[in-house]
Amino acid sequence: MSRTYLITGAASGIGKATAAGLKEQGHTVIGADLKDADIVVDLATPDGRAHLVQQADELSGGRLDAVIAGAGLAGFDPRAVSVNYFGAVATLEGLRPCCPPVQPRVPSSSPRSPPSTLTTRPSPTRRSAVTRKRRWPPLRRRSTGERAMRSTARPRPPSPDGYAAPP
Template identity: 50%
Template sequence: MSLTVVTGSASGIGAATRAALLEEGKEVVGVDLRDADITADLSTREGRRGAVDAVLQRCGGTLDGLVLCAGLGPHVDDAERIVAVNYFGTIAMLDGLFPALRKGDDAAAVVVSSVSSTHITWDDNPLASVIESGDEAGVGPALEVGGEYKGQFAYAGSKNALTVAVRRRVAEWGAAGVRLNTVAPGSVETPLLSQGMADARYGQAIREFVAPIPRHAKPEEVATLISYLLSPKAGFVHGSQLVIDGGVDALLRPTRF
């Protein structure tokens, strides 16, 4: 039976993806802080190492699918933790499980980025030099530029870096026969969004912004896209970022794509 690992499986998009894959008859191993097959804290080096080891033990070194959803929103007060989970936690799982995916059957991975990844460019990303050097300790000083809005810098910066990291792996992963893509959701009805809407700094802007399709996505709609990207139907889709945002990106950046 096909085996897929889903991080952030206890809530929101990860939980919906887990449910969709189970419905398709796949075996799913969830990774999260709680309520998961493997409990791990992806904000720490030890937690990431433990999660990779536990997955490898569980899957016997061979994996068919990987979905990296675990993440924190911009409202979280500890901005360094946002980067630790969203970027470093995701990349540790991606690279740590690549050898297992290489051995998998028509394997594919999907990283959940965000439309926020397009709100800055790599050239303007305050995290770029820290990430190039792999120096996680440099994240705090790099985020100082964000002042009161450090969380937004951490969020957009980490999501921009994730999309860049996926695109940079496209040659090696393609040659290994493992497809790798990102999805970039706009607002999705999950606890992360509810917490953002209740936040004193970001809440009003999130609540008042209306997408061309005037509602938030359901987590199940994002799960459907992820399931497609994992499937052989997406056999030539590789290194792509599929936006699922009710038209927001096209509205804000009609001439850039």
């Protein structure tokens, strides 16, 4: 079954590799980046983010199966925050109406139990992995050799003149 994906940051790096892999599998990929993409847009600006949502809606026909927010900049720069955070949030919020509704899922704590749906309260009969007490392994006894090595690795007392004794 062919799906339609939107990938931001699709002109280079992980976004480019992801787009190539999805195209290889026969999926439709809409790429968004500063250059060499289906949607040429700058996610650092509010106008660019709005333009991305509008163009993606038009190119996908109002239906996207997944959005991969892969655009990002490295470094401590206000522009990096604009792209990495605000660009991703605006992309996901703006394109949410284009994506099909899904039932939220949470991973189960056991590989054999069926996946459970997300609820507002955990079931009283089953404690989650977060509330379960951690059982630490028992402390192991050190062997005679380990104890002997530990006892010889003590710091030497200082010399009478106040400096540490030479080794």
